[in-house]
Amino acid sequence: MLKATTLARRVCCTVAAVLAGTTLGLAPVLPALSADFPKQPIEMAVLFGGSSATIAQILADSMSKELGVPVAAVSRTGASGAVGYSYVKSTPPNGYNIVWNSNSISTAYHNGNMDFDYKAFDGIARVGMEVPALAVRTDSGWKNLKEFAAAAKKQKMKVGVSGRGAFTHLASAALFDKMGIDVIYVPYGKGSAPVELLAGRIDAALQWPSQFKAQVDAGQLRVIAVTSVERLPVLPDVPTAKEQGFDVDAVLWRGVAAPHGTPKDVIAKLETAIRKVVTGRDFQERAAKLGFEPAFLGAADFDKFIATDDSVTAKLMSELGLKKKN
Amino acid sequence: MGLIFGSIPGLTFSMALALMVPFTFGMQTTPALGLLLGVYVGGMTGGSVSAILLGIPGTPSAAATVFDGHPMAQRGHAGVALGAAVIASTFGGLFSLLVMMLLLEQVAAIAIKFGPAEIFALVLFGLSTICGMAERSMLRGLVAGTLGLMLMIIGLDELDGIARLTFGTVQMQQGVNLLVAMIGLFAVPQIIGTFLDFGRVEPLKMLADVRARLPTFGQLKQRLWLMVRCSSIGTGIGAIPGTGGPIAAFLAYDHARRFDRQPQNYGKGELSGVVAPESANNAVTGGTMIPLLSLGIPGDPATAVILGGLLIHGLYPGPMLFRTHLEVIYALYVSIVLAYVVILVVQLWGIRIFVKVLSVPPHVLAVCIIVLCGLGSYAIRNSIFDVYLMAVMGLIGYILQRVRIPVAPIVLGLVLGETLEKQYRTALIMTEGDYAVFYTSGVALFFFGLTALTIGLQIFSSRRRRPA
Known part of the structure; x- marks a missing residue:
């Protein structure tokens, strides 16, 4: 049974x-498929x-x-x-x-x-x-990559990314490599890095601009760089990493x-x-x-x-x- | 709309929402928002219908409803269970809405304090409830729980991107989907049982007499306080990003069982066992809205889709939304209330039709359920692999039932294991392997304490029972 x-x-x-x-399997049987596609x-x-x-x-x-x-x-x-x-x-x-x-x-x-x-x-x-964007808390006082790098050399920073080997990890690795600093990558997944940043459990997060937008408008977070060669229309005031002297192009x-x-x-x-x-x-x-x-x-x-x-x-x-x- | 998707196993509300988003592009902001929210809360409620009637949870959040809802239906009390489910759902939803309106800022401020270490502690507490679910033997419960955790490990690890236990196949990298496992573990053994019984056992008499009786006012009134507590659990859990409906429902279920005078009735068709998870999982809808609206951060995949829908209309949820688009916030409140009114009316009216399902002879019904199981498993990820997986899980489930190992802890292991592991590792990565993070946080300590208490009490009571 x-x-x-x-x-x-x-x-x-x-x-x-x-x-x-x-x-x-049907599709390849159809004759002359490309002419009337x-x-x-x-x-x-x-x-x-x-x-x-x-x-x-x-x-x-x-x-x-x-x-x-x-x-x-x-x-x-x-x-x-x-x-x-x-x-x-x-x-x-x-x-x-x-x-x-x-x-x-x-x-x-x-x-x-x-x-x-x-x-x-x-x-x-x-x-x-x-284009990924690097954000920090406004109260951290860091306004650009140079200040961030200076602070990171004194104390190891925790940076939130989406997962090991994820694009945000690669992009931030490329950026920090150029900046000559070593950080701890904290993998989050499912987009919880911005909350963690807000709560102060990490020092910075490299995520997508739309994830930061609300908090940036409210003055809680500050985006200090984007990793593209040109500035973004959504964040016109944020300088690119390249403008700040770190030649990165990660999109x-x-x-x-x-x-x-x-x-x-x-x-x-x-x-x-x-x-x-x-x-x-x-x-x-x-x-x-x-x-x-x-x-x-x-x-x-x-x-x-x-x-x-x-x-x-x-x-x-x-x-x-x-x-x-x- | 959401109701329909919610009641079809496999077609989860997250998926329904994703399908709905393009429709909203052409709409005005308010109706678009209404549609999305309607689908969200409707789906959350509708998941209970198939959970109760067929023993297949329509959405992961309805998994805990199966434990008592389905036995009630088998005893002919489907109408009562369904009625209680929809009323509890509505109550939970409206309760969380109220909390959201009044205490948005405060709840958000507390929720944000839950970091990886705290969520780990919370989930560990949830896992300790396995003790309660192991009906007779603690050992069997632990075996099942461990099986669940092992199943969870299969697949691509989200943090490190490393394939685990996949035997080198791409398909296995997907991992064991929670719903696929649940369909396999809950529904399939029943079908196998029905077929085995066919011809040997007379069809049960009570099935001929299925009437749509609704829960009485008294039954509900007795459980009002329970609904309030479970709704609070749901709202709270929902507000913590990275948790979600299934966890809330399981915690509420356990809470109800633990504080009941007759915990032995649970799992056999206790009304409170339906009311608790249903009020909690719908309260999650309001809870998840809290971080979404106050911080612009989605709490679960479904609210992530809603966020996308809002962004398309140029609305950026967050503290600014309250200043710039207050009318949208009010529209949102009204839409949720409206959605629940519609759900209540449709569901209560629909119960008459739903319960008719049970007058179908069990072996005929079983065939229909097989089709539904296959369809549902396929639809979750458009993957035929999942259908095979469901069949394998079904066989495992049947064998486990035969050796009397409960399947509920397996599901619990699957539900909680992923979050448990991820949060634990994230917490340790953050501190570079320093375990201090777990005992320096008051919140984490509190939940660790609760866990120890739960396990301790369980051991104590089983010791005392043994000599008797």
Whole structure:
């Protein structure tokens, strides 16, 4: 009896698996897929939650209007993005399965979370950037990086980041390396670093500007640097690290990619749709409110950009002792 | 809307919220806010429906409701359980709203004092309640609790990004999702049992007589004070960033059991066992709003999505919001009250329909539940791996039931283990390995003391029972 029921359960699972398999498998059977692309709904895998998922939703909605077929942002989170990347990589390269990608493609690979890297995907377009910001409490008295560095040399600072090997960790490591100071990285995850900073349990936090915004307006926190080359529209008064004499350029990019081998004309169609959306006023306004900087880059340039960024990330991670040998 | 999502296992309210956000772009600020909040509180309440009727918690926060809610339904008291759940939920929600309106600044100031060391102590206290859940044997409870903690370890470690017990597979890096484990552990063994009994045991008579009886006024009045206490627990826990609904519900459940004159009734269908976690998990909704509104910091994933929705409308929650957009704050209060009124009406009316589920023959129902289980497991992370995982967990659950190891502590281990480990390690990283952080904090010491007391009392009482 027990066997029969487990068998029934197995059958049930198998049926579900087969169903899922056939839906995915259908696409390559369709002839002349690239000429009349897109003919069926497109699925965009989203690897993380939070504000980046909201941006992905906005992008997907607007892309639906451009392409005339539904574009669904489907959440496939887990394992620092490795789950979603693995899934999209396993789908047929026909443009119907795309991924909302980011630097995580490099960090997940070099961390040893997955056994393939950015070369498994063809870039479609870069959509934008997110720039981390370093904040301290207003009552700490530190107004810029130099004052912070001077204090950090006397006493070891505790700096909140999102997790070991997370982008905020890499970016702060790059910054503090240039500043010549050694700090304790406190990994938080799920965005609780700003609270900890407010409560005085850490001395500084490198997170996203929107997380600090409310407290900055209220005069509790002060952002002393952003790690991009240019200043941010959301924080126009905050100087970049470069302006303060520390040459750092660490930004989180986000874009869209398809499995390697996707036909060029399909990529071109998706690229055109994304360009129209990202350069549109509607998208720009919404993105700005979420602290996301639209920065469109076409498919060819995007591929080169990712390759360069990957080697920078690899170097930084091996310096930090985070890189796994693959 | 949130109700529907909440009642379908696997479709959690966090997910419903994420889906709703794009719809709000085109709306005015107030209706947009109303929609999001409606989904949030609705989802929190709706999770109890499937927990009570089918024994599958609709959301992780409803897990504690299963322990007593489902046995009540099996005894034919589904209407009472559902009615009590929705009333307790509404009470908890409104209570926390009141706290939020009156004591926002004060609660936020206290909540912020909870750092990693303090949260660790609080969660450890929660874990000590395993003692109470191990129905007969303390040893069996501890075995189950440890199993839960071990399951929690599987997957990618959030702090260091290191894969643990994954056997080199990407799928295992996702870890064991709490809901998947719960569906497997609670629902599947029951289904297996139903099939095994089929043909051997006559279908139970009481199922033919399912009437939608509501809890009486007296039953509720008796538990008013309990609701107040559990709502306070929920509001408080909700206000501490990094905790959340499931922890609050479990703590409230344990609190109710511990202070009841007949703790042995719990787990068998005690009304207070439904009222306590439900008032607490809905009180969390108001609690999480406290850090969100006063500090601009989301307390759980669901409020993180709400934060995103507010940002899109150009509203930055935080101290400034009260000065610049007071009308938004009032709209928010009104939306929450409205949402609860709607929930109360819809749910109380819906109970008549919900309980009909129980008049379906158990073996037919079991087939439907299998489908729901599969669907729910898949939907959580769009992952077929989770469906297999659910099936495996189900088998484990069935075997454990056979050897009489309770499954509740496993869930508790899963719920609390993650927070426990993370906060402990964060606390130590912060001090570079100096343990002083745990005994120099008054709050942490207080909870450590409570933990020791709980364990001590348990040992004492089981010693005394043994000779008898």
